[in-house]
Amino acid sequence: MNVMSSVMSSVMRGAQRLSLAPPALLRSCSSPSFLCPARSPAALLTCPINRKYASKLFKDQKKQKVKSKVDKQEVEIRSRMTVAALAEAMNRDFDHVVEALLNTSVDLDSLELDSVLEEKWIKEVVTRSGMKFRWANLSEKKERPNRDIHRRPPADPSHLVPRPPVVTIMGHVDHGKTTLLDSLRKSQIVSTEAGGITQHIGAFLVQLPSGEKITFLDTPGHAAFSSIRARGTNATDIVILVVAADDGVMNQTVESIQHARRAAVPMIVAVNKCDKPQADPQRVKQELLAHNVVCEEFGGDVQAIHISALKGDNLLALAEATVTLAEVLELKAEPTGLVEGIVIESRTDKGKGPVTTAIVQRGTLKRGCVLVAGKSWGKVRFLFDENGKVVTEAGPSSAVEVVGWKELPSAGDVILEVESEQRAREAVEWRMYEEEQQKLQEEQSVIELKQKVHLEEYRRERAELAHLSWKQRRSALYQVNKTRFSLRTSERTERERLSLPLIIKGDVDGSVEAILNILDTYDAQQQCEMDVVHFGIGDVSENDVNMAETFRGSIYGFNVGASSSVRQLATKRGVPLHLHSVIYKLVDQLKDELSSKLPALLSEKVVGEATVLAMFDVTVGKKKVPVAGCRVHKGQLDRRLKFRLIRGRDAIWEGSLATLKQHKDDVQTVRTGMDCGLSVDGDFSFRAGDVIVCFEELDSPQATSWDPGF
Missing domain, CATH: 1.10.260 (434 Repressor (Amino-terminal Domain))
Incomplete structure (x- = not known):
């Protein structure tokens, strides 16, 4: 009976909880509802409907237990x-x-x-x-098929046709490279450059009076643009090295020679500014010998042409020398088939979107071509020449602006044509996947290295503490972490301030690349950390200001603008906004801001010195105060400043004076040759012969030691 009561109690609880018996059925039952507390447990068994639902209750409870086991979450681990x-x-x-x-x-x-x-x-x-x-x-993980694209195999020699040479003009800053191109094209390239120096790479087609065509690449000579000069040599057939006859071989001249030699590109030396009175072309050619550039008159194979780019003297001879060298090189290319080329520069245009300046190396580029460059792809919508005129096609060695990219490629990316947009997407997706996998491997290596270092430090600390008692071990651990534990909130805030988050915006990809390369020269061990949180191409936007506010950073723009609303927003939110058109001015501004982040250097200025002649006690109330009788022998003693007591060679006390008296009067200062009495707070005794030094603590601004190299 006890078992039956227990079973029926369970039935009642379950029925009340799950409401198994609908009200309509309970009303049709011959016995009163089992929900009625007046009924006994035995009466429940006499009702067939209740027995039916009791059985259903037990089955559902059993299924629920089984289901809870089946639905248990499964986690894949490794x-x-x-x-x-x-x-x-x-x-x-x-x-x-x-x-x-x-x-x-x-x-x-x-x-x-x-x-x-x-x-x-x-x-x-x-x-x-x-x-x-x-x-x-x-082991069951399937490898993703490689869907990348590559250059075509070398063309059949019978399909090759002559092409114009691609010539890169290189040299030191302000040696007249752009003026040379200006004279060749009869244009005004120089007037468009800020500060009179070239800060971009440009591609121009020049047709000589004799009918020959030459594609020229103009590269910056400033030290900041080394990567752009290197990219110019990688896309060129001939290098014209411009050296000023009055200046000689300079740093970027040597660097240009090294770029040309690494790219295995032949050179022609253009000795410029020969019209100046102080010009010495012979000295220039002799200086080049030290860098293994041997001109023809010294028995070498490098042509040296004396020119004046400003007056246009002897430019035809330079062009003929270039054409002659191109004929010797027998430059040819295949004008048919899928296009191959290289991105010289890239930028974002408000009306055109992502735009690239490209050199076509193989095939003929036309509207509608589907191109892949790096992790970007696009379908050519428009082609423009260097003058902004629309062209229908561009053959080998042509320099054109390409419009139609979905995303902006990076300068230096190889351009390859594919059959369809689907194939372009597959190639880009594969390259992004491959880059992601490489990053994962690098991150895993860094994690493993950190774990190894952490484990070694842990084992070393355990070994050092193994022989100590528990109390000694706890004390040692506290000493190790004392700096971290005792760091006050104000000190933590001060440390956090010693960082400069940056947002970099440039007009073209090459400019941003050059600035990032400059920032890479900043030593991570400097007192103030510098962190680039974002960089991009185009004008400064509200999103840039919002990001700078979030990171408490500064915005640096190079050859870009900012609308009045963006400037007002930056001012309102206290975001420093620096816009420059000359690279070295941007770097100088950045160095000044870094210096302002550094804590001031504390220095001391000795104001006066005095010697203790005698000691005596003065009664103040019921207390005797030791007083030192001194004579000032240098400068003056100022009670408002700090003092240091030197005994022998050691400084044994430092602090402020409690009193400074002359005769019986309290004074602020005591000058050279005067006697005085002074006392300090605390139980401290002076001795005859001690030296009292009065000094002033000064804060002097600290300048960053960062040297970007120019």
């Missing part, structure tokens, strides 16, 4: 998982993993998102979370 990877696999956050590892031997204080967990702790976290795990079968 060896050496990081905390972040495990949390993602479990669909939980970092705190959940930490809570699951409580009361274990895992050092939770050093646990971070990139910390690698041991196998047993991975299993423990999953189990404690009420989940079950299964090992990932890495």
Whole structure:
């Protein structure tokens, strides 16, 4: 009967909880409803309907238990998982993993998102979370098919036709490279450049009076644009090295020679500014000998042409020398088939979108061609020459602006034509996937290295503390971490201020690349950290201001603008906005801002010195105060400043004076040759012969030691 009562009690509770018996059926039951507390448990069994629903209740409860076991979440794990990877696999956050590892031997204080967990702790976290795990079968992972594209094989010699040479003009800044092109094209390129110096790479087609065509690349000579000069030599057939006859071989002259030699490109030396009275072309050619550039008159194979780019003297001879060298090189290309080329420069145009300046190296570029460059692709909508005129096609060695890119390629990317847009997407997706995999491998290597270093430090500290008692070990650990534990909020804030987040905006990809290369020369060990949080191409936008405000950083723009609304927003939010059109002025501004972030240097200025002649006590109230009788022998003593007591060679006290008297009067200063009495706070005794130094602490601004090299 007890068993029956227990069963029926369970039935009643279950029925009340799950409402198994609908009200209509209960009303049709011959016995009163089992929900009525007046009925006994035995009466419930006499009702067939209640027996039916009691049976259904037990079956549903059994199914529910089975279902709860089946629905248990399954987590795919693998060896050496990081905390972040495990949390993602479990669909939980970092705190959940930490809570699951409580009361274990895992050092939770050093646990971070990139910390690698041991196998047993991975299993423990999953189990404690009420989940079950299964090992990932890495052998079943299918490799993604390589869908990249590459250059075509070399063309059949019978399909090759002569092409114009691509000539790069290189040299030191202000040696007349752009003026030379200006004279060849009868244009005004120089007037468009800020500060009279070239800060971009340009591509221009020049047709000589004899009918020959030459594609010239103009590269910057400033030290900041080394990467642009290197890119120019990689896309060229001939290098014209411009050296000023009055200036000689300079730093960027030597660098240009090295770029040409690495690219295995022949050179022609153009000795410029020969019209100046102080010009010495012979000295220039002799200086070039030191860099293994041997001109023809010294028995070498390098042509040297004396010119004056400003007056146009002897330019025809330079052009003929270029054409002659091109004929010797027998430059040819295949004008048919899929296009191949290289991105010389890239920028974002408000009306055109992403635009690239490209040199066609193979095939004929036309409207409608589908191109892939780096991790970008596009369908050619328009082609423009260097004068902004629309062209229908561009053959080998042609320099054109290409419009139609989905994303902006990077300068230096190889351009390859594909059959369809689908093929272009596949190639770009593969390249992005490959880059992602490479980053994952690099990050994994960094994580493993950090774990190794951390483990070595942990073992070393454990070994050093192994022989100590528990109390000694706790004291030693406190001393090791004392700086971190005792750091006040104000000090932490001060340390956080010693960083300069930057947002870099440039007009073209090459300019941004040059600025980033300059910033890479900044030593990470400098007192103020410099971090580029964002860089891009185009004018400064409101998003840039919002990001700078979030990171408390500054915006630097090179050859870009900012609308009045953006400037007002930056001023309102206190975001420094610096716009420059000359590279060295941008760098100078950046150095000044870095210097302003550095803490001031504390220096001392000695104001006066005095010697203790005698000691005596003065009664103040009921207390005797030791007083030192002194004579000032240098400068003056100022009570408002700080003092230092020197005994022998040691400084044994430093602080402020309690009193400074002359005769019986309290005074602020005592000058040279005067006697005085002074006392200090605390129980301190002077001796005859001690030297009292009065000094002033001064804060002097600190300048960054960063030297970008120009």
